[in-house]
Amino acid sequence: MSKKYSTSLVGIGALGSRFLSFFQNSKNFELRQIISTKSYKEFQIPNQIKIASLIENLDLKIEVVFICLPDSLIFEALEKIEQLKSQNLTVLCFSGALVPKQKFSFNYGFLHPVNSFPQKSDSHSDLEEIYWNSMGDSKFTRIANLLTQELRGKAFELKNEDLKPLYHSSCVxxxxxxxxxxxxxxxxxxxxxxxxxxxxxxxxxxxxxxxxxxxxxxxxxxxxxxxxxxxxxxxxxxxxxxxxxxxxxxxxxxxxxxxxxxxxxxxxxxxxxxxxxxxxxxxxxx
Amino acid sequence: MSKKYSTSLVGIGALGSRFLSFFQNSKNFELRQIISTKSYKEFQIPNQIKIASLIENLDLKIEVVFICLPDSLIFEALEKIEQLKSQNLTVLCFSGALVPKQKFSFNYGFLHPVNSFPQKSDSHSDLEEIYWNSMGDSKFTRIANLLTQELRGKAFELKNEDLKPLYHSSCVxxxxxxxxxxxxxxxxxxxxxxxxxxxxxxxxxxxxxxxxxxxxxxxxxxxxxxxxxxxxxxxxxxxxxxxxxxxxxxxxxxxxxxxxxxxxxxxxxxxxxxxxxxxxxxxxxx
Incomplete structure (x- = not known):
């Protein structure tokens, strides 16, 4: 069995709640920590998973972070992670509109599932067999591909980063x-x-x-x-x-x-x- | 076995071509005549079915006429049928926008299948299990209901005739x-x-x-x-x-x-x- 990446999930809204379901049987990612300012009582979360409310409390042994926050909070979260000086970290941000313009000491990028998730869900079936826009550095891309492949999806790229807002308009x-x-x-x-x-x-x-x-x-x-x-x-x-x-x-x-x-x-x-x-x-x- | 209505089909475009398929096994309607100015060579039409190009040649023994013409030609066709003084005739017109305002000596009305038929087809499967707007006199309604029921569809009415253009806008x-x-x-x-x-x-x-x-x-x-x-x-x-x-x-x-x-x-x-x-x-x- 291949090694699983120890993972922290930030945000358990419409998309984050689906990842909670995905992590239950993931062969590539092991959920170790949830970071959320909101209530998580509606979900069944195994006891061994740590819960924190602030990104400053990110477990420093974590290898991969999934950031499922509103666009307006994502770069703020990335800047807080930068302060932690965590070693060997890769951050997957989920956003249809943002691009990885800013430089950080960790690896990161943006994945966008081309689907509509108006409400939270305790199933991740609508994350399966879909298209994902992928935009980030090479280590991000390798880990993002592991995720999209496990979900039997297809990752695709844009012509260039500057076209991401146009791509997002099309999705809207x-x-x-x-x-x-x-x-x-x-x-x-x-x-x-x-x-x-x-x-x-x-x-x-x-x-x-x-x-x-x-x-x-x-x-x-x-x-x-x-x-x-x-x-x-x-x-x-x-x-x-x-x-x-x-x-x-x-x-x-x-x-x-x-x-x-x-x-x-x-x-x-x-x-x-x-x-x-x-x-x-x-x-x-x- | 119940009696079948002897039927003439006027127009074999996107909708008319589907009725050609429907008539092959219809239990309520027997196709006797096709009236079309266009070529019908692409369809397999049994020998006993008469073919005419002009509405003036409508077989006077026909009981039911299906008019599948563009809206702009429908009332012109109805006026030509009126000249024929055919007895005991019911005319089903297919249109999403027109209403049976004008009086004729025959029974008639409008049926509108709420579906999209961009091209001709030799199958009528997309006429089945759909909604049909029905607007006409009581004999028209009785025969229209036979048709929509045979197609396992559901007929519905508008609040009044004047709302048909609004209904049609919604469909567009x-x-x-x-x-x-x-x-x-x-x-x-x-x-x-x-x-x-x-x-x-x-x-x-x-x-x-x-x-x-x-x-x-x-x-x-x-x-x-x-x-x-x-x-x-x-x-x-x-x-x-x-x-x-x-x-x-x-x-x-x-x-x-x-x-x-x-x-x-x-x-x-x-x-x-x-x-x-x-x-x-x-x-x-x-």
């Missing part, structure tokens, strides 16, 4: 802003249905099929609907309906329809583009 | 504009990845999990990300990144983030709302 669009869009569809359909409580049920298949089409086809072939069909009368009716019955949705409809026009650009003549842009209200923000 | 948002959003995420992440061809692979799990969270939770609980966490610095970094490297995505990011703020309204103080709106550029279209 594909996750949080997707939820924003779906909530808009739900709110608007609920005003039309005879049984508004059915709104999510009615939409579920349509949404799932659209997502499936997107991932299985070229984007242009995944599309249906009035913009694709150049059925501008229906686009106008949609906008009038939103204006009358759900004005909160109108900018979403306009912005994403203009975006469709951009994606389908080559399918449209200049005159058709002009006509659709007129309907979608060029003056609003162009 | 949940399908076409969802694709528009996903294409934006893909385009933007492809500019950051070391291997841009992996863009869809990297995003797939994140998107599917976000959709799953949306349908399984209250919307507020399905959310993660910088707006939810009030991490306004990250929102600013996202916007700067888009401005520098993918300006085509910035209005989508801003519009849907403002929408998130509306959805999460009660979680924010007035000062927090003002701060975020300032970052998201109120002046753009408010």
């Amino acid at each position: 669009i594909a996750s949080n802003l997707l939820t924003s869009l779906l909530a808009t569809a739900e709110e608007s359909i609920s005003k039309a249905l005879n049984e508004p409580t059915q709104s999510k049920l009615v939409l579920k298949n349509l949404v799932e099929q659209s997502v499936k089409n997107f991932f299985e086809s070229e984007n242009k072939n995944a599309l249906s609907g009035p913009v694709k069909r150049k059925d501008f009368l229906t686009v106008e009716k949609n906008l009038t309906a939103l204006q009358n019955d759900f004005p909160e949705g109108i900018e979403t409809y306009k912005t994403l329809s203009k975006n469709l026009l951009r994606i389908l650009d080559k399918n449209f003549t200049q005159a058709e583009k002009a006509e659709l842009l007129k309907i979608l209200g060029k003056s609003d923000f162009e | 948002i949940a399908s076409n504009l969802l694709t528009s959003l996903l294409a934006t995420a893909e385009e933007s992440i492809s500019k950051a990845l070391n291997e841009p061809t992996q863009s869809k692979l990297v995003l797939k799990n994140l998107v599917e999990q976000s959709v799953k969270n949306f349908f399984e939770s209250e919307n507020k609980n399905a959310l993660s990300g910088p707006v939810k966490r009030k991490d306004f610095l990250t929102v600013e970094k996202n916007l700067t990144a888009l401005q520098n490297d993918f300006p085509e995505g910035i209005e989508t990011y801003k519009t849907l983030s403002k929408n998130l703020l509306r959805i999460l309204d009660k979680n924010f103080t007035q000062a927090e709302k003002a701060e975020l709106l300032k970052i998201l550029g109120k002046s753009d279209f408010e």
Whole structure:
């Protein structure tokens, strides 16, 4: 059996709680310490694991630290670790937006699981078989690869560090802003249905099929609907309906329809583009 | 065995082609005639089924007509059918946007399968177990129910006919504009990845999990990300990144983030709302 890295877990929120589950049977990492200012009573934690509330109390015999804190606290935590002058330490920070610009005496880097974890969980199944953005020094990368491989995942790199904020924007669009869009569809359909409580049920298949089409086809072939069909009368009716019955949705409809026009650009003549842009209200923000 | 309705299918595009497959084993409908101006050579059509190119050639012994034409041609087709003075006819029109306002001497109405059919298909499996909006007279409703029940689907009604355009807008948002959003995420992440061809692979799990969270939770609980966490610095970094490297995505990011703020309204103080709106550029279209 290969040696396990003695590990400290900092933060037991949505991501940290999943690592608690992962460590229970990990073949590469042995959890020795939890550092958390929050309550951990909801989790079953074996007696031999030490608990501390401050990063200053990091066990100096630890080899690997997992930092699962909000972005705004991560560099502060790294600076406190630097003060401890711990030998031979590697720090895995989990963040979609930050980059390892600052130099420290220890090895470190950033891993980002490309998934959405809105709530804490006592299972780590949604950490398995996913993509991880990895950005850090060579020792960090070696240990990060051990982690992602154990989770049967795939690590990938960006072209350069400066593109991390763009990468993160893309993830926000594909996750949080997707939820924003779906909530808009739900709110608007609920005003039309005879049984508004059915709104999510009615939409579920349509949404799932659209997502499936997107991932299985070229984007242009995944599309249906009035913009694709150049059925501008229906686009106008949609906008009038939103204006009358759900004005909160109108900018979403306009912005994403203009975006469709951009994606389908080559399918449209200049005159058709002009006509659709007129309907979608060029003056609003162009 | 119950009597089957003799049926004519008008239009064999994305939806009509699926009905061709459905009719092969239907217990309630017997396909007798296809009316299409387009080529049908790609489909295997039994010899006993008559083929016509004009609606004026509708077989007068037919009991049920399925109209699977673009919205812009449907009422024109209904007016031509009216000229034929066919007895005891029921017409099922398939449209998400139209309503049965006009009176005809035959029974008719509109059915709308809440699903996305971007391409023709020789299988009707994606017509099964879905929701159908149903709007029409009582004989139409009886025959429409036979169809949706045979497809193990669920028919539902709107509060009133005037809300059909709003209902249709919601479907467009949940399908076409969802694709528009996903294409934006893909385009933007492809500019950051070391291997841009992996863009869809990297995003797939994140998107599917976000959709799953949306349908399984209250919307507020399905959310993660910088707006939810009030991490306004990250929102600013996202916007700067888009401005520098993918300006085509910035209005989508801003519009849907403002929408998130509306959805999460009660979680924010007035000062927090003002701060975020300032970052998201109120002046753009408010």
